[in-house]
Amino acid sequence: MLKHDRQQRLAYEKTLYRYSTALERGDLDTIITILQEAEDDPYLEHLIFEMHQEDYQKEEPTMSHVSSKQSPATEETPPLELNRSLRSQPEQAPRTRKRWLTTLRGIAAVAVVAILIGSALLIFSAVNASHDLAKKQQTSTGSSNKTLHNIVVAAELTLAGPTIGREVLTARDASTGVKLWSYTVPKGLDGKVFDIKGKKGLVYSDSANPNLVVQDHVVYFAGNKQVLALHALDGTLIWQTDLGTMNQHVVIGDPLPLLVVEQGRVYASGYSNGNLYTLDAKTGKIIWHYDAPEPALLSLNNGIAYVIANKHYIKALDGKDGHTLWTQDVQTGPISATVANNVFYVQVMHSLVDDPKGSLKDQRPLIALNATTGTQLWSVMSQASNPTGLVIVQNMLVLFDGSHFCGYHTSDGTHAWCTTGPQNTVSGVGIASNNGSIYGIFNLDGGRQRVQAINPQNGKIYWSKDVDGVVSNAPLILPFGNSLVLPLSRAVLDQATGKELWHFAAVKDVLVIVGGAGM
Numbered sequence: 001m002l003k004h005d006r007q008q009r010l011a012y013e014k015t016l017y018r019y020s021t022a023l024e025r026g027d028l029d030t031i032i033t034i035l036q037e038a039e040d041d042p043y044l045e046h047l048i049f050e051m052h053q054e055d056y057q058k059e060e061p062t063m064s065h066v067s068s069k070q071s072p073a074t075e076e077t078p079p080l081e082l083n084r085s086l087r088s089q090p091e092q093a094p095r096t097r098k099r100w101l102t103t104l105r106g107i108a109a110v111a112v113v114a115i116l117i118g119s120a121l122l123i124f125s126a127v128n129a130s131h132d133l134a135k136k137q138q139t140s141t142g143s144s145n146k147t148l149h150n151i152v153v154a155a156e157l158t159l160a161g162p163t164i165g166r167e168v169l170t171a172r173d174a175s176t177g178v179k180l181w182s183y184t185v186p187k188g189l190d191g192k193v194f195d196i197k198g199k200k201g202l203v204y205s206d207s208a209n210p211n212l213v214v215q216d217h218v219v220y221f222a223g224n225k226q227v228l229a230l231h232a233l234d235g236t237l238i239w240q241t242d243l244g245t246m247n248q249h250v251v252i253g254d255p256l257p258l259l260v261v262e263q264g265r266v267y268a269s270g271y272s273n274g275n276l277y278t279l280d281a282k283t284g285k286i287i288w289h290y291d292a293p294e295p296a297l298l299s300l301n302n303g304i305a306y307v308i309a310n311k312h313y314i315k316a317l318d319g320k321d322g323h324t325l326w327t328q329d330v331q332t333g334p335i336s337a338t339v340a341n342n343v344f345y346v347q348v349m350h351s352l353v354d355d356p357k358g359s360l361k362d363q364r365p366l367i368a369l370n371a372t373t374g375t376q377l378w379s380v381m382s383q384a385s386n387p388t389g390l391v392i393v394q395n396m397l398v399l400f401d402g403s404h405f406c407g408y409h410t411s412d413g414t415h416a417w418c419t420t421g422p423q424n425t426v427s428g429v430g431i432a433s434n435n436g437s438i439y440g441i442f443n444l445d446g447g448r449q450r451v452q453a454i455n456p457q458n459g460k461i462y463w464s465k466d467v468d469g470v471v472s473n474a475p476l477i478l479p480f481g482n483s484l485v486l487p488l489s490r491a492v493l494d495q496a497t498g499k500e501l502w503h504f505a506a507v508k509d510v511l512v513i514v515g516g517a518g519m
Contacts, residue, residue: 016047150174150519151232152485152492153212153219155185160509169212169221171235174480174517177492177502181235187224209270209474211259214518218281222259225272229284232519239284243272255308255336255387256474260300265319267305270295276307278319288322298346301339301371306346308334314346316374326374330367340392343410344371347382347390347399362402366413380413382406386429393433393456400429405440405454417459419452428472434479435495437462441477441486449475449489451498465498467491470511480517487515 015034022030038045151171158166167185172178210223218238219230229238257270261281269276274292279285290296296307303319312332316325330348337346348365366382369375385402392398396407396416406418429442438454449469453462469475469489478485483501484493490504490512504512 012044012047015044016051019048020051148217148233148519149180150481150517151180151214152177152480152515152517153214153232154487154504154512154515155210155212155221155223156507157511157513158509159511167210167223169219169230169235171219171232172504174483174485174492174519175501177504179505183230183235183237185221185223185228186240187226209257210514211257212514212516213259213261214516215261217519219516220259220261220266220281222257222268222271227259227266227268227271227277227279227284229266229281241279241284241286243268243277243286244275244289255295255298255334257295258297260297262300263303263319267297267300267319269297269307276305278305278322287320290317290322298334298337299339299344301344304371306337306339306344306371312348314344314369314374316344316371328369328374328376330365332365335364335387336389338390338392338397339371340410342371343377344369344374345390345392345397345410347384347388366397366399366408368410368413378413380408380415382408382415388429389431391431391433391438393438394436396456398431398433398438398454398456400431400440400442405431405438405452405459407456407459419454419459419461428475430475430477432477432479435482437495439477439479439484439495441475443469443472443475449486451477451484451486451493453495453498463498465493467493467500476515478515478517483517485515485517487512 015037018030019034021027022034034044035048038048150173152174153169153171156168156170158164158168168182169185170182171180173180210221213220214232217232219228219232219235221228221230225243227241227243229240230236231238255270258267259269259271260267264281265287266279266281266284267276268279269292271277274294274296276290276292276296278287278289280287290305290307292308294308296309298306298308298314300306300319304325305317305319305322307315307317309315309327312330312334314328314330314334316327317323318325330346332349335347335349337344339345346367346369348367350362350364362383362385363381364384365379367379368377370377382399383401383406384399386400388400390397390399392410395410397410397413398405398407400406401418404418404420407416408414409416429440431438431440433439433456436456438456439451440454441449441451444450444466447468447470448466450464450466452464454460455462467486467489469486472488476485476487478487479495482495484495486493487504490506492501492503493499494501
């Protein structure tokens with residue numbers, strides 16, 4: 001082996017350190033540069049080869065099974081015995097090493113790369129993937145210096161003035177509230193305009209309920225017979241799809257319109273009459289639709305859409321093409337539903353057939369069905385004077401009974417607990433879950449709302465906070481990361497303490513009607 005003075009050895013050590021560090025970081029440019037240097041420096045070539053050979057010997061017990069299945073060695077892929085001989089005699093095979101360096105630098109011979117650099121191939125793949133993502137972002141947005149943020153997107157509606165009825169989607173950084181971009185919806189929400197002494201205004205009914213979903217770097221918005229998809233990075237439009245040709249149908253009653261994105265499909269229910277439309281998430285093309293006089297979609301899970309059929313039947317539809325998987329009669333109209341662990345839970349309306357005098361009108365059946373077959377597992381009566389969402393956390397089904405949050409065991413529907421103390425005074429409630437806790441919001445007198453964090457096992461209230469808000473039949477609460485986004489209250493709270501983190505900028509005559517969080 002050639003002799004080198006101390007300064008040269010130190011230089012080689014620094015180069016090897018740069019090379020090994022570049023492998024760990026996935027710095028492909030540095031790796032290629034050093035390999036190019038090694039083509040003209042036999043000793044550096046030998047040191048790099050020796051380093052990989054030592055790594056290979058450490059991994060040899062686990063690699064032997066894989067290498068035994070590889071195809072016979074060829075001239076371009078030296079057998080293991082030849083590789084080992086190269087380690088002890090670097091100067092005797094320059095042509096073979098030259099091919100090895102060229103192959104490694106080009107990352108063309110998978111077998112050689114797998115033997116020599118092992119896990120480094122995964123690093124190369126990750127780096128290439130990140131480069132591809134950057135190229136896609138640059139192509140789609142026209143800019144390469146954009147920064148990805150976790151974002152909160154809110155739909156804001158102008159209630160008065162020259163831009164009455166205008167709807168704008170505004171994105172903010174989820175951590176700081178800093179505005180990132182805004183987008184004016186082409187067709188604003190339909191509303192009833194009034195004129196009092198020359199001052200125009202807009203009557204907005206939350207029964208129109210537009211909706212927002214932020215998922216996989218895309219913002220999906222539904223409302224007024226349309227669905228939009230925007231780049232979450234900068235708010236540029238990806239696609240826009242109109243839903244049907246019928247006039248806007250004002251939805252009254254339950255369930256409310258719903259927008260869900262799952263497995264590459266967008267499900268929009270109740271935004272053009274009550275129909276359910278299923279769209280391709282990438283293109284916006286309508287794949288299939290289900291006709292209904294009221295919002296049909298109850299819940300969606302694992303590619304199956306659960307819808308209302310013939311007032312008191314539930315159908316399970318295959319998300320790919322809409323064909324019926326099963327149908328089940330639940331006797332009265334479904335209100336709300338959720339799916340967990342292959343069980344479909346649904347709360348239905350009070351039946352006047354069984355209670356003609358209405359003495360038990362505040363009791364509503366709560367039913368569990370096998371999500372795959374529709375077979376009923378159990379049915380119990382639950383207290384619920386007002387419609388409520390259903391949330392599953394830690395084998396507990398949680399709902400709102402009209403004044404308190406209550407938990408039911410998912411195994412058999414038995415009642416477990418209800419929160420205590422005076423709570424709801426005005427109808428309307430929102431409920432959600434995150435990080436193993438329940439979060440609820442309901443209206444109070446005086447245009448305020450109360451937010452609570454609840455232990456799902458016993459109903460203990462971790463914290464409670466009153467916030468200013470807009471009284472609504474469906475107040476919104478959106479857990480995201482470690483935050484709670486309250487669009488109607490224009491506030492973002494800390495999930496652990498209820499402390500306000502930041503606040504939407506208040507604009508006169510502009511109402512925040514819906515929001516979504518994600519990236």
